């Protein structure tokens with residue numbers, strides 16, 4: 001097994017994650033603002049939107065993490081934690097390459 005850095009996963013994942021959280025924070029702030037100004041229906045709609053979107057972020061984040069395509073053969077890899085290196089890795093059995101996803105396991109746990 002050779003170990004290589006995945007060329008794009010970390011950048012794409014982090015960009016998506018930051019954008020998603022900004023939207024989520026916006027929903028939360030909008031909900032609080034609306035409730036404070038007696039707009040109960042809009043406030044609770046945004047609050048439920050915040051909860052639903054938070055679950056979506058976690059679910060889709062995990063989905064992306066466990067469905068990494070191999071950059072060399074485009075095949076499906078197996079994602080696992082590398083406890084010694086404190087990062088997530090994706091193993092392609094076809095190419096015999098371990099891709100370092102450069103996403104820390106401590107931040108995800």
Ligand SMILES: [Zn+2]
Pocket residue numbers: 070071072073074075092093094095096
């Ligand atoms: Zn491969």
